[in-house]
Amino acid sequence: MDLREAIGRRGAKMFKSGMLVNLGIGMPTILANYLPADVDLVFQSENGVIRFGPKPEEGYEDPYLTNAGAVPLTVMQGGCYFDSATSFGLIRGGHVDATVLGVLEVDEKGNLANYMVPGKLVPGMGGAMDLVTGAKMVVAVTEHTDKSGAPKILKQCKLPLTGKQVVHWILSELALIQVTPEGLVLREIAPDTTVEEVVAKTEAALIIPPEGVKTIEY
Amino acid sequence: MAKVITAAEAAAMVKDGDTILVGGFLGIGSPGTIIDEMVAANVKDLTLICNDTAFPDKMVGKMIVNKQFKKIIVSHIGTNKETGRQMTAGELDVELNPQGTLAERIRNGGIGVGAFYTPTGVGTPVAEGKEVRVFNGREMLLEMAIKGKVAFLKAAKGDKYGNLRYHATGMNFNPVMAFAGETVVAEVDELVDFLDPDDVHTPGVLVDYIVRRGR
Numbered sequence: 001m002d003l004r005e006a007i008g009r010r011g012a013k014m015f016k017s018g019m020l021v022n023l024g025i026g027m028p029t030i031l032a033n034y035l036p037a038d039v040d041l042v043f044q045s046e047n048g049v050i051r052f053g054p055k056p057e058e059g060y061e062d063p064y065l066t067n068a069g070a071v072p073l074t075v076m077q078g079g080c081y082f083d084s085a086t087s088f089g090l091i092r093g094g095h096v097d098a099t100v101l102g103v104l105e106v107d108e109k110g111n112l113a114n115y116m117v118p119g120k121l122v123p124g125m126g127g128a129m130d131l132v133t134g135a136k137m138v139v140a141v142t143e144h145t146d147k148s149g150a151p152k153i154l155k156q157c158k159l160p161l162t163g164k165q166v167v168h169w170i171l172s173e174l175a176l177i178q179v180t181p182e183g184l185v186l187r188e189i190a191p192d193t194t195v196e197e198v199v200a201k202t203e204a205a206l207i208i209p210p211e212g213v214k215t216i217e218y
Numbered sequence: 219m220a221k222v223i224t225a226a227e228a229a230a231m232v233k234d235g236d237t238i239l240v241g242g243f244l245g246i247g248s249p250g251t252i253i254d255e256m257v258a259a260n261v262k263d264l265t266l267i268c269n270d271t272a273f274p275d276k277m278v279g280k281m282i283v284n285k286q287f288k289k290i291i292v293s294h295i296g297t298n299k300e301t302g303r304q305m306t307a308g309e310l311d312v313e314l315n316p317q318g319t320l321a322e323r324i325r326n327g328g329i330g331v332g333a334f335y336t337p338t339g340v341g342t343p344v345a346e347g348k349e350v351r352v353f354n355g356r357e358m359l360l361e362m363a364i365k366g367k368v369a370f371l372k373a374a375k376g377d378k379y380g381n382l383r384y385h386a387t388g389m390n391f392n393p394v395m396a397f398a399g400e401t402v403v404a405e406v407d408e409l410v411d412f413l414d415p416d417d418v419h420t421p422g423v424l425v426d427y428i429v430r431r432g433r
Contacts, residue, residue: 046317047243048387063246064374064388070244070297073387081386083393083419084243084269085325088318092338111341122305122314123296124270125344130318133338164341 001218003173006190007141008034009218011100011171014139015041019097020090022046022131025069027141028100044096046127048087051079068127091127092134099135101128103142103170105157108204110167110179112140113159125162132163144172144201151203153177153184174198176216183207188214220380220404220428228403228429229255231368237265239324239369239395244270244297245277247388249372249405251432253277257284266290267324267366267398269317269391271298285309291364293317316344319361321394326363328397333362369399373420376406377413380422389419396420403427 001009008030015021017040023029035041044050045067052067053074061072075081082090090096105113112132115125132138142152153170170177175198176188186206189198195213199206229252232238242248257280266287271294272279279298281287289311295301304310315323316338326334335358339345349360371392374385382404384392396402402425409430 045387047246048390062386064384065386066244066246068243070246075386081384081389083389084317084321084391085394088321092318092336122302122312124292124294124314125316126270126294126296127317129316129342129344130338133340134318161342 003143004030005034006173006218007171010176010188010216011139011141012036014169015039015098018042020044020050020095022091022096022099022135024099024101024128024131026102028102031100044087044090045073046087046091046131048082048084049073049075049079051076088127088130091130094134094136096131096135098137098139099131100139100141101131103140103152105152105154105159106140106142106167106170107154107157108184109156110165111157112138112162112167113157115162116160118160128162132166137169138167139169139171140167141171144174144198151201154203155205174201177206185209186213188216190216219378220376220422220425222378222409222428222430225251225255225405225429225432228252228370228427229259231401231403232256232259232261232264234261235263236261236368237267237366239366239399240266240268240278241371241390241392241395242268242272242277243387243390245272245279247372247384247390247392248272248277249370249403249429250277252370252403252405252429253280254432256286257281260284260286262286263288266292267364268292269320270294271301273297274300289313291315291320293320319344321391323361323364324391324398325394327365328394331363333360335359336361365398365400367400369395369402371396371402371404371420373404373406375408375410375413376404376425376428377410377422378428379412380404380425380428381413381418382406382420382422382425383413383417384419393420396424401426403429405429405431407431
């Protein structure tokens with residue numbers, strides 16, 4: 001199983017039927033591919049649509065109907081459209097149950113940096129700052145280490161923050177970590193790793209709960 | 219009644235140095251016919267209020283490539299490399315806003331509210347220089363309302379009274395910008411005599427001019 005599939009399969013189990021969910025662009029969208037058959041979620045895209053469906057067949061695109069990445073969508077029965085102020089009223093106002101976002105850095109306070117690398121990458125925050133502020137559950141999905149093997153789950157973020165103390169769960173290909181007021185609690189690890197390996201690849205301190213660390217079921 | 223004018227007449231309302239609002243999200247729901255005329259008119263030193271700068275060959279992205287802005291107030295520039303180049307080269311002042319904050323600043327500008335407090339951006343670079351107050355135990359930032367000289371909207375349908383109906387995610391920032399321009403110009407795909415009042419998204423009293431979409 002590759003990294004994205006591992007994150008997608010475990011991440012897809014974090015939701016309950018009926019939740020209103022906003023998935024960030026990129027790795028977070030993988031989760032939608034692995035939803036259990038008995039879980040029926042309601043998806044929002046911040047450019048103004050709820051209950052959107054899959055990409056239309058070629059030739060059937062509606063030029064006015066896209067996701068927040070300008071990719072054509074369809075809309076399903078029960079769907080609706082709304083303006084940007086309403087969309088962010090839903091988000092900031094706590095009406096979105098969960099959001100899943102990518103990571104440049106995340107730390108043991110639940111701080112998230114995912115929108116810029118000064119001098120290198122400055123695309124802008126788009127809707128990410130509102131999503132991490134307003135969504136009831138914020139899941140940060142990430143490779144456990146970067147390409148050079150350096151940890152991405154840090155004691156303290158060095159990059160400019162997208163949100164301060166906003167993340168509830170950190171999910172990587174190796175582990176599922178809960179952010180608590182006491183610190184990061186290691187809840188689950190992948191079948192092909194060990195607690196020692198996860199601790200070694202994590203800069204932040206990990207709390208091993210007395211009830212033990214479960215093995216991720218995919 | 220809204221006056222029906224040409225896209226070139228709409229573009230001619232904008233003078234060097236003006237602040238304009240342009241509807242659209244990555245160009246979807248943007249008034250492309252008017253934008254093409256603004257590129258042709260080549261007005262300069264503008265300030266843009268828009269969600270993003272689209273793509274180099276699309277919508278307001280073309281005006282970026284044509285170097286018509288001195289400042290942009292947006293939430294995202296990642297899809298237009300020329301925006302990033304001009305920013306890095308010091309040719310363009312880029313003010314990045316969280317998307318919800320941007321929408322709310324425009325909405326407040328149009329509805330007569332001067333400023334508001336929001337939790338979005340606390341503890342981030344967005345908070346720099348802004349007042350922080352605690353409401354209901356939560357830190358919030360003071361954000362100021364914004365307006366512009368001309369708002370350029372795009373709707374699927376408009377009527378001769380100026381009433382507008384958007385379609386799908388083409389709505390996005392258009393309804394809030396309809397309140398926030400001193401002058402409001404709407405480009406429409408289809409111009410009809412009248413819309414069913416139940417179908418109206420933006421009240422026509424806000425819209426000064428209508429432009430029919432070009433081919």
